[in-house]
Amino acid sequence: MKYAVDEDFIYKNFARNVKTYSNKPSKDNDAVSSCIIIVAIYTGARFSEIAGLTKDNIDLETGIIDVNKSWEASELEFKSTKTVASNKVVDLPQSLIEIAKNWTFGNRFAFEGTTATTIKRRRK
Helix, strand or coil, rough: CCHHHHHHCCCCCCCCCCCCCCCCCCCCCHHHHHHHHHHHHHCCCHHHHHHCCCCHHCCCCCCCEEECCCCCCCCEEEEECCCCCCCCHHHHHHHHHHHHCCCCCCCCCCCHHHCCCCCCCCCC
């Protein structure tokens, strides 16, 4: 978020008081979380839709993200999106494309940690 504020993508860090928790320590969770948050800000996609993205859904050459499925963490499987209207092709702004060119996408998920799993959303 600090990066997004510093680069003028957003004006205020709305998550500055948020505390995150993880069952397992991971060196790269912050990087994966940052990618997910940045994609959410630019696309408006739900967490499960972003978690369900694969590297084939992101085309930096044409500047699009194809949201066509979601990840159901409780069942450990890909599912349909929440609604038919949730299936969408999102045009990416050039500023996000430039940021994303520095990302390394995973084999199973676009955004995965060293354990080859996506970040799990913490349930209350």
